[in-house]
Amino acid sequence: MERLTGRDPSLLRRINSTVVLRALRAEARGAAPTLTDLVRATELSRPTVEGVVEQLIGAGLVEEAGEEPGGEGGGARRGRPARRFRFRAEAGHLLGIEIGPHRIAAVLADLTGRFTGTVSHEVDEKATADERLERARGTVAELLRRTEVQRSNLRAVGVGTPGIVEADGTVRLGTALPGWTGLPLGERLRRSFRCPVLVENDANAGVLAERWKGAATGSQDVVMVLVGLSPGAGSLIGGRLHRGFGGAAGEIGALHLLGREATPEHLLSTTDEPLHPLDEAAVARVFSLARQGDARARAAMDRFMQRLVHDVAALVLALDPELVVVGGWASGLDDVLEPLRQELERYCLRPPRVALSVLGEAAVATGALRLALDHVENELGLGEQQVSQ
Amino acid sequence: MERLTGRDPSLLRRINSTVVLRALRAEARGAAPTLTDLVRATELSRPTVEGVVEQLIGAGLVEEAGEEPGGEGGGARRGRPARRFRFRAEAGHLLGIEIGPHRIAAVLADLTGRFTGTVSHEVDEKATADERLERARGTVAELLRRTEVQRSNLRAVGVGTPGIVEADGTVRLGTALPGWTGLPLGERLRRSFRCPVLVENDANAGVLAERWKGAATGSQDVVMVLVGLSPGAGSLIGGRLHRGFGGAAGEIGALHLLGREATPEHLLSTTDEPLHPLDEAAVARVFSLARQGDARARAAMDRFMQRLVHDVAALVLALDPELVVVGGWASGLDDVLEPLRQELERYCLRPPRVALSVLGEAAVATGALRLALDHVENELGLGEQQVSQ
Structure with missing residues (x-):
């Protein structure tokens, strides 16, 4: 040196x-x-x-x-x-929180990033912002109680949530959760903690998690697609999170509006009514029916796949990543992987590897934790982008 | 320091x-x-x-x-x-060359980047790779002769051409030009020069040019779309060229294959036959007819616009740039700008600024020259990413 x-x-x-x-x-x-x-x-x-x-x-x-x-x-x-x-790894703790449409999850780790506990709870997709925040606070309190970690021992808190998130943690646009657009999420959560609170888009958190301990370890150019109500993507370019000029990079969900295509609720419906709620269980049922040969379910899955392939192809053509990680649902995605791979082979000039999320439902909270850990490591001068030996 | x-x-x-x-x-x-x-x-x-x-x-x-x-x-x-x-700015010269489907252009500059001459020639879109290379060599020879610059005075040569280009200058995939795929373009051109020859995708060169002296000066997050036979895009992310993991980033032209949409030749046709050749003059005629109220031309332009908006929207959603620069044709694009802006406003969560290329037909050769200049400045230690004072 x-x-x-x-x-x-x-x-x-x-x-x-x-x-x-x-x-x-x-x-x-x-x-x-x-x-x-x-x-x-x-x-x-x-x-x-x-x-x-x-x-x-x-x-x-x-x-x-x-x-x-x-x-x-x-x-x-x-x-x-x-x-x-x-x-003294126990000299401080980090917290990673996912605040999603159906679920709140929290993960705790020590200063080396070793997990020391996790708690998750369901939350109503129609819950107001206040109710959702209350649910998040309760989940964190329960996790700290169970692990016997003092709140004052927390060094940083990371949060992953759907939407476009400003640098200060305000949700600029978040259509997936009621009352989310305009919510000063960072500011609201900071009242509960004396340490820094970092808020990040959920797919961005997800891709950090998969690179840390998931499907993307060792990869520097990765797109992680969160399949869901409105598909979103988080991207690493040269190992760094690509947020875009206004934090909206990867919000590919709007693309289907252009072709006036149907929403996922319609795409995945096996009746004339939209599929509701569009959650993992409902999707798993449709996929299972399709596997059993049900014609309507098969058609619904095909429609859904076509949309997903199109969105992912757009990301792949724009960014040319080494690897695409597909996540967002814990199950049902196995059926998506092979058709996605085949279609990308056909349409992309240089098709990327396609892999299933390893962390599954834990991806967003784990990525939020990684953000908190990055923050503390930078403070301590241990960050990778700091002094190189 | x-x-x-x-x-x-x-x-x-x-x-x-x-x-x-x-x-x-x-x-x-x-x-x-x-x-x-x-x-x-x-x-x-x-x-x-x-x-x-x-x-x-x-x-x-x-x-x-x-x-x-x-x-x-x-x-x-x-x-x-x-x-x-x-x-002594005249101590060396840089050359920028565009090798395109219809045109070869070459620009010469001194060591400060000041232009000292330019020559361009048409080339048949069906020309073989050998013929096209011969045309490029002739264009360069003419430029050097006219400007009275010795070939030995060249310090670096940049080349912009359609396709996916490897680091060594081999065209991995180039469907727009006959015999281009697999062509060791860098190696072939190096025989004509004693200085380094750098080959780059044309849209990548274009975005560098627009940032240098065009529509994107001062912008760090830019997508430049080259409208054309197969629309391609070059992107700057944080001020740096984003080539992608395999050099294929921005090759958005394949996206329309997914929806089985028509090619630009069909989209822009006002008859039942594909528009041929699909060059600037032909497109200008269609746009002019549309302005005069011709129904078929109007419909053709609408189809073309829809496709363009879709491709650009995919890029914008994936990358979230500050600015989109539209170029590739010297004229006819004025009619594209406003509809594109309006549609992006509707579909993008955070619409970027949209601007017309300032450099027009000169963009690719100018960007190729900028690459050559970057190379020499780095050699001399004058590059921006080198020693900071």
Whole structure:
């Protein structure tokens, strides 16, 4: 690593602190490291490492691990035992929340991103914004109670929800949930937490989750399509979330309006009435009927597929991703994958890989958690886009 | 600027050289700077600046400008005249070439990007790849002859052409030109030049041109749609060209296949036969007939508009750009702009600005030239994404 010299000693201290923290987190997989281990891992001087470690202990991020016999530096068998240090992953917690049309889900994790608990509840699709927020608060309270984590221990909260979300967490446009358009969601939720609250579009959260621990690990150019009432997509371009100029990227659901095509409720209906409610169970029933050979269900599924392929093709042609991840429903999507793949092969100049969401219903909350974790890692200087070693 | 210390003196020299070159180019707008001017502008030491300037003179990039009376450093009126220096923009030239279905165009510029000449010729849409390449070589030879620039003075050549283009300049897929798919275009052209040859998709080149000196100056999130035989688009995301994982981003032309819609030749036909050739003149005739109230021409234009709006809407929904630039034909597009704007207002959650290409037919060659200029500026360390001051 190039060392920076110059006018900003606090920058230098922060870099050193980052380097030591990283080494501590990396070494945490094995035995707790000694000062000598840290000096070796960081290539910093021993006094520098000592100073940084004391600072981190003061900040509550590091503590002395249990002592082991045996001195440092070779064969000093009867010497003073070496001090060992560990990163205190439990020094803070992160919360990821999904606020969806039918469901509220919350996930809790420690500072390394290890999950420590999850709670989810159904919510009426007709619930008002206030009712939905109350439901979200209740879900979080239940999760904190069950995991015995203090609210003051939360370092950041991520939220995933349908709609176009402004940087400050206001929902600019959210037709999927009653009362959502114009709702200052970030501001409302911030009243319940003393830590930063980050609000993100649900499909954007989803694609972050699939890249973190789902179908898209190792991929940098990914489109995640959330199949649903109004299909939406979240995209990674070169590993970074592509939100678009006004945060509306991937809101492909409006495309069918152009051809005056029917809504999913009509597409998936096996009667003359729209399918209602259009939820996972209803869709699963239609798909199951289709598998059993029911002609109307078969036709409904074909219509639905044609629409989905068209929307996904538009995204693929515009963005040319490496991988398309299909999610949004926990089941019923298996039947979608192969036809989608075949149609994309026919129409796309360079068809991408197509995969099912691995995280399923957990994708949005997990992605919201990842956002919170990114925020805290950046604060601590541990973010990937910060100092490179 | 932070100074780097450490093991790589050549890096330091390169940075200093870049800083001095930038100052010379910036000052070139006023009087040729003296050493004192450069020391002030760069904050480097006088011996360092002197050393760098001598190096740059050796490399042919800088020369001593005509002397002016009056010494440096205040009132030494009868002192030795101050040496002044200028960036030799003529030390190298850049070439931008469009190889299209109906036209070959070439643009020449000096090292500051100032145009010094342009030549264009029609080419038969049925010409073989060899014939088309020969036509391109002839066009370039004519341009160099007319401008009296030596071929050996070329520093880089950019080429814009329809299709999916690999990094090495091979056309992976190019259905618009006969024999284009699989053509090692970069390799073939490199035989004619001793400098680097960079091949890019035509719409990608177009969007770079419009950002450089067209409708998109100052915009970082832009989609440029080339209306034509098979509509294609080039996108800037955060100011950078978005090529996609496999270089196919924006190849939206295949989308109409999904709905089994007609080709532009059918959409724009006012008879039962496809419109042939589908070139600017033919389209202008249809648009002109429509303006005069011809019912079939009106219907043809409506069909064409619907298709165009659909393709552009797909791009806009996927990418959410700040601005859509419509180009590809030099005329006839005025009639397209307002309906496109209105339809996008209806269907897009956050409609982008829509503007007509400013560069028109010159867009692709100009963008190809910009690519060549970027390449040389990066080599000289003058690129925007390099050292930041």
